[in-house]
Amino acid sequence: MQQFTVLELLSKDISLTEVEIRGWVRTFRANRFIALNDGSTLKNIQCVVDFESLDEDVLKRITTGAAIHVTGNLVESQGKGQSLEIQVKTLEILGDSDPETYPIQPKKHSFEFLRENAHLRTRTNTFSAVMRLRSALSYAIHRYFNENGFYYMHAPIITGSDAEGAGEMFKVTSLDVNNLPKNGGNKVDYSKDFFGKETNLTVSGQLEAETYAMSLGKVYTFGPTFRAENSNTSRHLAEFWMIEPEVAFMDLAGNMDLAEDFLKYVIKYVLENNKEDLDFLDKRLQDEDKRKPQAERNDMTLLEKLKFVTDNHFKRVSYTEAVDILRNSKPNKKKKFKYLIDDWGSDLQSEHERFLVEKHFKCPVILFDYPADIKAFYMRLNDDGKTVRAMDILFPGIGEIVGGAQREERLDILKEKMAAINIPEEELWWYLDLRKYGTAVHSGFGLGFERLVMFVTGMNNIRDVIPYPRTPQNAEF
Known part of the structure; x- marks a missing residue:
C-alpha cells in the first residue's frame, strides 16, 4: 500500500483508492470525524471512523x-468543507498524547504564548505557513544564484x-x-586560548566572500x-541569517x-509556488486590520505589497536628492x-524610507551615494571626498531591506x-592583500533573511519568522 502526504492526496484526482497516511490530530468530533494534518499543507484531510469498530481505549486516545x-x-x-475523505479501515495511535496538558488546543493563541511553546507552534496554521514560506524562500535564493553562475561559499562562523x-x-x-590567564597589563591573555588570539562569532561573511569573489x-x-x-x-535578533553576494568587476550600477533582479525573482517564486500559504496569511492580515482603527490599517494587503515589488521598477535616487525631498x-x-x-548627513530612519516608497515615489526605491561618515570603511569613496558608493533598497512597510556598496579597491x-x-592593518592584512594583488572594481550587498521572511509573510515580529529566536535573556530550546 502506498503512503501519501495530505498535500498529495488533496492534489490528486483519486477515488476509491486504498491509501495509508500518518499525521497529527487537529480535532476529533462526534467520535467519528478526525481532522488530520501532517505539515505538508494548511489543509487537513478528514478521516471518518466507525466508532463501533474501535475499542473504547483507542477512542479515548484520539485527542x-x-x-x-x-x-x-x-x-x-458527502459532507461540506472537503472534497475527499478517508473511510478508515485501520487506525493506530503512535506514542502517547496527554490531552490535559497539550498546549496547542484548537483555539486562538497569542503569539507571545506560542513563542513560549516554539517547539510546538508550527502545528498551528499561521506558523506552519510561515515556515513553509521560509523554506521556499531559502530554496529560491539558492536557485537564483545557481542559475546566474554564482558559487556558494561557506564563510567562517x-x-x-x-x-x-x-x-x-x-x-x-x-x-x-573562572580562572582567566592574565598578562602583564592584567588583561586576558588570549595567547593561551584555543586559537591563540581573541575570536568572536561573525557578524558578516562579507569580507571573506570578497576574497573568493576576487x-x-x-x-x-x-x-x-x-x-x-x-x-x-x-526587528532585532542575536542570531540571524544573512545572504551576501560579492561580484568581481561589478560597479555600483x-x-x-x-539586487533588484534577485529580490523580484525570489518573491515571484513564492507567489507562483506558495499561493495557498500566502492567501492564508493575506486573509489573516486583512482580518487583523479590520480590528484596528482606520488610521492604523495597512495601505496594501500582503499580496498587493508583494506585487508592488515584483511589478514595479525600483526608482534610483541619490541620498542628497532624497534628503531634499524629505526636508x-x-x-x-x-x-x-x-x-x-x-x-x-543625517542617517535616515524607517519613517523617512517608508515615506519615499509609499507616499512620494509609490514604488520600491534604491538610495545611493550616502555620506561617508555614516557608512562602513570598506565602501568606495566618491570623487567628492564626502560620499561613498553605497546603496540601500527600500520596501513598503519596513523601509530598508538590502544594504550594499561598491567596495574600496x-x-x-x-x-x-x-x-x-x-582598525589595525595587521588585523586585516589579508583583506588589504586583495588591493595589492590584482585589485579591481567589485561590489556586493547584504540581505537579512529574517527581514525578507517578515516582508513576504506579513509577520510583525522577527521572533516569529525564525524557528527558535535568540534575544537578550532568551536562549530557550
Missing part, C-alpha cells in the same frame, strides 16, 4: 495533538575580525572563565551571523541591477516625523579609512 497511522479508502466526501566595526560581537573562548568571480554566502546588541525590539515634505514641515530632517585610500577608525 488533539496525537500522532496516528491510518489506512483506508479515499472517497468523495568563528572570526578574528569585526566586519562592521561596531564591536557588538559574541566572544568565542575555551578558557576557564578569484572565482561571483560568489554568495548564506549562513548564520551573530550580534551581541542588547536590543529587545521586534551593476550591484543595484543584481521639503509635509510631514517634515508639519513636524509629523519623529526624527525631523534638517541637515545633510584602492589600497592607499582603504588604509586611510581603516586608520581613521583605528
Whole structure:
C-alpha cells in the first residue's frame, strides 16, 4: 500500500483508492470525524471512523495533538468543507498524547504564548505557513544564484575580525572563565586560548566572500551571523541569517541591477509556488486590520505589497536628492516625523524610507551615494571626498531591506579609512592583500533573511519568522 502526504492526496484526482497516511490530530468530533494534518499543507484531510469498530481505549486516545497511522479508502466526501475523505479501515495511535496538558488546543493563541511553546507552534496554521514560506524562500535564493553562475561559499562562523566595526560581537573562548590567564597589563591573555588570539562569532561573511569573489568571480554566502546588541525590539535578533553576494568587476550600477533582479525573482517564486500559504496569511492580515482603527490599517494587503515589488521598477535616487525631498515634505514641515530632517548627513530612519516608497515615489526605491561618515570603511569613496558608493533598497512597510556598496579597491585610500577608525592593518592584512594583488572594481550587498521572511509573510515580529529566536535573556530550546 502506498503512503501519501495530505498535500498529495488533496492534489490528486483519486477515488476509491486504498491509501495509508500518518499525521497529527487537529480535532476529533462526534467520535467519528478526525481532522488530520501532517505539515505538508494548511489543509487537513478528514478521516471518518466507525466508532463501533474501535475499542473504547483507542477512542479515548484520539485527542488533539496525537500522532496516528491510518489506512483506508479515499472517497468523495458527502459532507461540506472537503472534497475527499478517508473511510478508515485501520487506525493506530503512535506514542502517547496527554490531552490535559497539550498546549496547542484548537483555539486562538497569542503569539507571545506560542513563542513560549516554539517547539510546538508550527502545528498551528499561521506558523506552519510561515515556515513553509521560509523554506521556499531559502530554496529560491539558492536557485537564483545557481542559475546566474554564482558559487556558494561557506564563510567562517568563528572570526578574528569585526566586519562592521561596531564591536557588538559574541566572544568565542575555551578558557576557564573562572580562572582567566592574565598578562602583564592584567588583561586576558588570549595567547593561551584555543586559537591563540581573541575570536568572536561573525557578524558578516562579507569580507571573506570578497576574497573568493576576487578569484572565482561571483560568489554568495548564506549562513548564520551573530550580534551581541542588547536590543529587545521586534526587528532585532542575536542570531540571524544573512545572504551576501560579492561580484568581481561589478560597479555600483551593476550591484543595484543584481539586487533588484534577485529580490523580484525570489518573491515571484513564492507567489507562483506558495499561493495557498500566502492567501492564508493575506486573509489573516486583512482580518487583523479590520480590528484596528482606520488610521492604523495597512495601505496594501500582503499580496498587493508583494506585487508592488515584483511589478514595479525600483526608482534610483541619490541620498542628497532624497534628503531634499524629505526636508521639503509635509510631514517634515508639519513636524509629523519623529526624527525631523534638517541637515545633510543625517542617517535616515524607517519613517523617512517608508515615506519615499509609499507616499512620494509609490514604488520600491534604491538610495545611493550616502555620506561617508555614516557608512562602513570598506565602501568606495566618491570623487567628492564626502560620499561613498553605497546603496540601500527600500520596501513598503519596513523601509530598508538590502544594504550594499561598491567596495574600496584602492589600497592607499582603504588604509586611510581603516586608520581613521583605528582598525589595525595587521588585523586585516589579508583583506588589504586583495588591493595589492590584482585589485579591481567589485561590489556586493547584504540581505537579512529574517527581514525578507517578515516582508513576504506579513509577520510583525522577527521572533516569529525564525524557528527558535535568540534575544537578550532568551536562549530557550
